[in-house]
Amino acid sequence: xxxxxxxxxxxxxxxxxxxxxxxxxxxxxxxxxxxxxxxxxxxxxxxxxxxxxxxxxxxxxxxxxxxxxxxxxxxxxxxxxxxxxxxxxxxxxxxxxxxxxxxxxxxxxxxxxxxxxxxxxxxxxxxxxxxxxxxxxxxxxxxxxxxxxxxxxxxxxxxxxxxxxxxxxxxxxxxxxxxxxxxxxxxxxxxxxxxxxxxxxxxxxxxxxxxxxxxxxxxxxxxxxxxxxxxxxxxxxxxxxxxxxxxxxxxxxxxxxxxxxxxxxxxxxxxxxxxxxxxxxxxxxxxxxxxxxxxxxxxxxxxxxxxxxxxxxxxxxxxxxxxxxxxxxxxxxxxxxxxxxxxxxxxxxxxxxxxxxxxxxxxxxxxxxxxxx
Ligand SMILES: Nc1ncnc2c1ncn2[C@@H]1O[C@H](COP(=O)(O)OP(=O)(O)OP(=O)(O)O)[C@@H](O)[C@H]1O
Ligand SMILES: [Mg+2]
Numbered sequence: 001x002x003x004x005x006x007x008x009x010x011x012x013x014x015x016x017x018x019x020x021x022x023x024x025x026x027x028x029x030x031x032x033x034x035x036x037x038x039x040x041x042x043x044x045x046x047x048x049x050x051x052x053x054x055x056x057x058x059x060x061x062x063x064x065x066x067x068x069x070x071x072x073x074x075x076x077x078x079x080x081x082x083x084x085x086x087x088x089x090x091x092x093x094x095x096x097x098x099x100x101x102x103x104x105x106x107x108x109x110x111x112x113x114x115x116x117x118x119x120x121x122x123x124x125x126x127x128x129x130x131x132x133x134x135x136x137x138x139x140x141x142x143x144x145x146x147x148x149x150x151x152x153x154x155x156x157x158x159x160x161x162x163x164x165x166x167x168x169x170x171x172x173x174x175x176x177x178x179x180x181x182x183x184x185x186x187x188x189x190x191x192x193x194x195x196x197x198x199x200x201x202x203x204x205x206x207x208x209x210x211x212x213x214x215x216x217x218x219x220x221x222x223x224x225x226x227x228x229x230x231x232x233x234x235x236x237x238x239x240x241x242x243x244x245x246x247x248x249x250x251x252x253x254x255x256x257x258x259x260x261x262x263x264x265x266x267x268x269x270x271x272x273x274x275x276x277x278x279x280x281x282x283x284x285x286x287x288x289x290x291x292x293x294x295x296x297x298x299x300x301x302x303x304x305x306x307x308x309x310x311x312x313x314x315x316x317x318x319x320x321x322x323x324x325x326x327x328x329x330x331x332x333x334x335x336x337x338x339x340x341x342x343x344x345x346x347x348x349x350x351x352x353x354x355x356x357x358x359x360x361x362x363x364x365x366x367x368x369x370x371x372x373x
Pocket of ligand 2: 056120
């Protein structure tokens with residue numbers, strides 16, 4: 001491929017990478033487009049999304065593609081620092097402003113002058129700092145801690161959070177005016193489980209990156225790749241990267257990651273295994289008939305509701321929290337299909353009181369084990 005062509009593709013994201021952000025899913029292509037359009041402006045951007053979805057990568061890309069690229073990209077992790085220290089971290093302090101302030105200190109906003117500041121975990125910021133931030137956003141002015149001198153900076157603000165700021169606003173932990181001021185352009189990162197198609201691409205990109213760091217170049221078998229695509233990835237891309245790195249570091253001399261090498265929790269989540277072991281279904285080599293089994297479960301729940309309501313279908317429907325007509329439709333269909341429940345109902349349609357027969361039926365009673373609150 002020609003260098004120029006490759007460069008164009010990288011810019012367009014058509015080869016699945018845009019500014020180091022890997023993704024080909026429509027939700028990611030839409031994000032690349034927003035980045036491309038918004039980066040050159042000075043608009044404040046609020047990036048939301050679960051942990052490990054690439055919020056910091058997006059922030060850095062916004063900076064690199066802006067006219068401020070020659071200036072600094074200054075990250076501040078608001079969640080990791082206690083309030084007082086955070087204020088001095090962001091705005092600097094005068095010598096003697098507080099115990100331990102032995103010299104003047106330049107804050108992050110000043111460092112980012114002419115560049116971009118990335119306020120990560122913004123939802124953790126205290127009310128006092130929220131006020132101060134609002135003012136910088138409005139006119140670029142602030143005072144260092146312990147100083148009366150107002151400073152002015154030219155900084156583009158990019159913020160990120162993995163908490164719902166809407167919720168923090170509704171519980172008054174976050175100022176509404178600041179929320180709207182930050183959210184001029186919102187970018188929401190999808191969790192990895194919503195773009196599973198991108199997982200093989202990410203695996204490949206991460207294995208290449210690890211190799212570039214001097215680690216052996218591994219490949220992944222199809223079977224392992226399928227398992228990695230099925231896992232829900234609560235820690236998103238960061239978790240995927242960590243798993244692959246672990247595999248490579250501890251890996252086999254063959255330099256292949258096979259299904260049997262994967263950590264057990266990826267292959268069979270413990271809660272699933274536990275739940276499965278207490279389930280009554282016998283899976284033969286041909287499997288089971290899922291829809292018939294589901295019908296059978298439905299029958300048992302309905303039978304119990306009818307039993308508890310002494311055959312009153314209106315009351316049974318209430319217990320099941322469905323419309324009465326929904327329940328009647330179901331019973332009609334089951335009768336037509338000759339389901340075991342219909343057999344219990346005795347084939348005498350629409351006669352309330354029939355479930356007396358159910359109550360009398362020992363096998364049915366044995367099956368009635370769903371708790372109704
Ligand atoms: N789309 C992606 N393509 C390539 N690498 C990614 C992608 N998303 C995340 N990563 C990688 O995953 C790791 C976590 O990404 P990042 O720090 O940007 O996540 P985050 O959303 O800021 O997480 P947190 O909320 O925990 O701070 C980094 O190593 C990053 O390079
Ligand atoms: Mg982050």
